[in-house]
Amino acid sequence: MQIAVASLSALAHEGRLSAFRLLVEAGPDGLAAGEIARRLDSLPNTLSANLNVLAQAGLIASRREGRSIIYTAQYAQMGALLAFLVRDCCRGNAQICAPIADLAALCCAPGAARC
DSSP states (O other): OOHHHHHHHHSSSSOOOOOOOOHHHHHHTEEEEHHHHHHHHHOHHHHHHHHHHHHHHHSEEEETTTTTTEEEEOHHHHHHHHHIIIIIIIIHHHHHHHHHHOOOOOOHSSSOOOO
């Protein structure tokens, strides 16, 4: 439960949510901090603070490549958060869970259109 709260808290900010969405879309190769700042039109210190909060929540990771810091979404943590929400909120109720599972399968399938 504490992990879900930390993750949801980290995502409950427009700048952090935008950065996380961008990294999810970027895939496992991730993006350099400068590229994230450029795409989001974000000031470096603001972006750094947002990425730090996401990293502390376990939603993103970073690695150094030369002079760049590359950030990637942590898909396992994102999946664990989604699973927690479905498990905890649906409590096995098929009327609630089935449409959510169908939506996730539709949105997460390779080549799927964004929801």
